[in-house]
Amino acid sequence: MKINEAAEAAGLSRRAIKYYEEQGLVHAAKDKNGYRNYTEEDIGRLKEISAYRKLGIGIRDIGILLSGTKPELLEQIYEEKKKLHQEDENTLEALRQFISDKNTDAFCRSVDYKSVADAMQEMFPGFFGYFSCSIFCRTFRLA
Template structure:
């Protein structure tokens, strides 16, 4: 067992003596003392101090660091902290853009009050509320998917009212709760996906919608194989099927389609056009594969 003097620990971790004393006082360290009253720093203590030093440089509070050190799932907590940082960055960016717009505008602060307020509300809060209402990777995907439609200006009363209906929906939406085995399935499948992966999935979906005939022609064999699997007993007993049903039920009972989607079409002209293309692509797809995907309904 290697033990170090405090001077060695300070040099190794890049910390001052006062900082180490403070972290001990805050309960981040549980040091042993020798018979002379000197602290004994073991390898695990040095490891904890290195973790503290890194997280402090990332701007994390002492209370958050303590939670992470004591947690058995540091990755999940770090992901949550990363999401909070991203939210802060988005808010700062929106504030900066509004400040720049204000300086370039000839109107007074009083005259531009409502426009600035709507700009900040419309470009930041709704995106962040998506992550709050749908935490985890599913929320990240929804943020990526819908976020690009939420940068438009709320330039009339209908859009502003629709925006507030969406915010109210997100504030009141029940959290998505899954059985323990489905939670593990979601973690196994989605936790490995980066934000880049999610963006690529969304872009692939958009590409297919933009030219559904080309997509069908290029992926015909894959689509047929997938259709056969979707109609199999194996799929009906799979976690993927149970997750799909749980999401559909959650969306139906929480007003996802009746409130969120309907008002998204009002808030965002680009989203309304996207939905029109999606519906056209879906009709074209069903015309080609209805008997393959839904044989029992024929």
């Protein structure tokens, strides 16, 4: 099937499919006329990539997962996300307590700014994340 049909079948945009090809995650065969021809296997792979992206997994890790060379990676990602979720729950609980008692000392003790900086760096990889975290950490004297 052609890219438009593949995009519809996988629930992705044409641009997303081309990006995944550029990143080496999908390799569609080409017809004699040069058009890409996607198989059902390719569609399954695109759906798997889409599921990983919806989970917030990066392209590099998706490549590793698809290659099957590190099967424990998905479990590691799960544990990291579970830890971040718990930290978010703790922060929300601290905020709820702060709303009721306005105790800034207790709030500041219960919120871990270092984990916030780590989360920022994960959300904004590369230079922008590094730059943002360096400003954040200096502001709160973490560096």
